[in-house]
Amino acid sequence: MNETIIKAEKLGYTYEGDERNVRALDGVDIEIYRGEFLCVLGQNGSGKSTLAKLFNLILTPTDGVLELFGKRIEKDITDDEIFDIRRKIGMVFQNPDNQLVATIVEEDVAFGPENIGMPPAKIRETVDAALDTVGMSEYARHSPHQLSGGQKQRVAIAGIIALSPDVIIFDESTAMLDPNGRAEVMDTIKKLKNSGTTVVLITHYMEEAAEADRVAVIDGGRKVLEGTPTEVFTEREKLIECGLAVPQATELMLKLKQKGFVDTADVLTPYEAALAIAKAAGGAR
Amino acid sequence: MKDVTLGQFFPGNSIVHRTDARIKLLCVIAYIVGIFLAKSAAAYALVLVATVLLALVSSIPMSTLLKSLKPLTFIIIITSIINIFWYTAPEGAVPLVEFWKIKIYAGGLMTAVYMILRIACLIVGTSVLLTYTTSPIALTDAIESLLVPLKIIKLPVHEFAMMMTIALRFIPTLIEETNKIMAAQKSRGADFSSGGLTKRAKAMIPIIIPLFISAFRRADDLAIAMECRCYRGGSGRTKMNIKKLAPTDILLPLFTAAIIAGAVLLNKFVPFNIV
Structure with missing residues (x-):
């Protein structure tokens, strides 16, 4: 097995509300290995997005152990440490419109590299390469609102690739797209996986899970199933219990x-x- | 609703288009000063010729420029009336027309004409120099880099420019969203186009509330997405495109300097006024 880059042990997270607290994750054990394509399946409210947010340190765990690149995440993590981890773990979200910052495609892709203070000539190179990877080079000078959902999502992916992270987490990045857009994004994901990037895909589409190396099913804040897609899909009863689309x-x-x-x-x-x-x-x- | 744009950028490749936005921004200020310096008929003629020349060089269609004056018709009429009828004539001036209590002097007419010229040149000149020939993004960047000195007094210049960029980015998205919400409400029987003003205003509430909620949600999402892309404010940031001044960038400043100098000289040496 390859090097473990993300490791969670009894990982838990509780959202503190005004009236009641919501236990979104309740003791999840999971390991993510370098270079693999892991799919996290779960219905709405299962805790799968919370898991993604923990991996990217948008949230810090309320209990349990989380190790990112061998570094244990504690409550008192500094902003600089978070910054370093975010350079290694990129995240693509659900709504492509809400992730694009700039009014021109290439300027948006340049946003990440600009933030980390890359020299201008290097940014140019990185942006061109990233747009080429997602097949959006010809749209470099377009405005995001001229693009289709799938194209926008590919631009968002290019924006993450430009930071050259080791892992890219896709948090339901296909959920708002039409079938064509979904296919475009899935092709890009497979391409990334083949070029050595570790991919974590969070979804509730079974057909996407079928493409993964490994599938983990989350329900009610716990991991219920884990294995290769074939192993997981034979457990139909359990999947249905988890409310997954049958x-x-x-x-x-x-x-x-x-x-x-x-x-x-x-x-x-x-x-x-x-x-x-x-x-x-x-x-x- | 689809065609709403902020500003009215006409892409093109004229010298005015190609000049660095920072230079243009400064030239606009100089140009406005030039217009207000004009006092004599000759100086006004110079400003007018310069404005027409600018318009021709920018290759913005004349019809568009004239259209840009349309919303000002009312202001132009009001100022003309004030200037014509409330003109305080110098001692011994003979009115051109006199009936009842109203006296119209040649001087009043001249002031009105000057006023119209000034307003027209102001609008046409600034649109040609700036809004019609500069993309909103270039304008935002220009404002940011011109305001950089204000960072010394702790003004959040980068944050201000970032806000402008994001606003520009989200205008089309929110317009699309508004159209969707309107269609959704209409399909459920909402009526936006009949009734009095109050009724129509009230009919907008079911559009505005969902729009705001969604805008706040978007803002939240965007903030998280920006943080995930290592955004930490302006410090330590670089830029992909660094604007370098081109040799041709000197032309517009020379031109505006000539207007100012010309206006001052003509005021002094050709103080000819028709009255």
Whole structure:
């Protein structure tokens, strides 16, 4: 196994509210290895985004152990240390519109390098290379609002690549995109993975999880499943318990099974479901 | 709603377009000073010719420039009326027209014409020099670098420029959002186009509230995204594009200097006024 770059042990996080506290993460153990493509699956409110925010130190853990690049994160971490870690762990968010700062694509990509004080000539080089990686070079002088969702998200990714991080976390970066945009972003993610960047993809789309090296399923603030995509997908019952999108037909059949109308929910398509229901209803045909 | 832009930038490749925005910003100030220095007919003629020349060089269509004067019609009319009818004539001046209590003097007419010329040149000149030929981003950068000396007295110059950039960046996004919210409310029976002023204003509430909520959410997201991209304010930041002055950047300052010098000299040596 490769070097472990992110390590969490019994990692917990509680949001402190005015009326009640919300326990978003409740003792998660997870390791992320250099160069792998890990997918974190979970439904809304499962704690998967909190996990991402902890990895990037937007939040600091309320309990448990978090080690980033061998450095244990304590409450009293200084701003400079956070800055160093953020250079190594980039994050792409859900809404492409809310991550772009500048009015011109290439200026936006330059934002990160400018922040870390890179010399101007080097920034130029880095920006051109980053735009080339995501295939957006021809849009360098465009304004973000002229681009489609997928294109904007690729620009946002270029902005992170320009900081050349070791790990890029995608926090539901495909959730707001149309199918084309999603495909564009997934292609970019695979390209990054192949060029040696560690990728952590947080999503609730099963088809995206299928592309990963490893899948971890989070539910109710705990890790429920972990393994290769095939290993995880065979645990259908558990996935459904976690509220992860299963085909509608499967869901219908599960409900019918619960009420005792049918004996199996082992279907994926409406046609299969129809046959199963017909059979259960007395085998008319 | 789609075409709303801040300022009215017309991309082009004229010498006015190519001149560094910082230089243009300073030239605009000098140009305004030049206009206000003009006192005699000759000096006004010089300012007018210079403005027309600028407009021709910038290759901004004349019709656009004239249109930019349209919103000022009212102000121009009011100032003309004031100047014509409330002109205090010098001793012994003979009115051109006299009826009832109203006396119109040639001097009054001249002042009105000068006033119209001054306002027109002011608007056309500043639009040609700055807003029509400079992109908002270039303008923001120029303001930032011209204000840099104010950092000494602890003015947050970088933060101010960053705010302007972000505002420019989000205008189209928020316009799009407004259109979406309006469509959503209309589809549920909201009516924005009938009723009196109060009714219409009240009808805007269901648009403004969601728009604000979403703008705050965006601001929050953007702040996090900026921090994740190592943003820590202006200190230690570099810039990808460093603006270098080109040899041609000297032309506009020379031109505006000539206007000022010309106006002063003409005031002095050709103090010819029609009245």
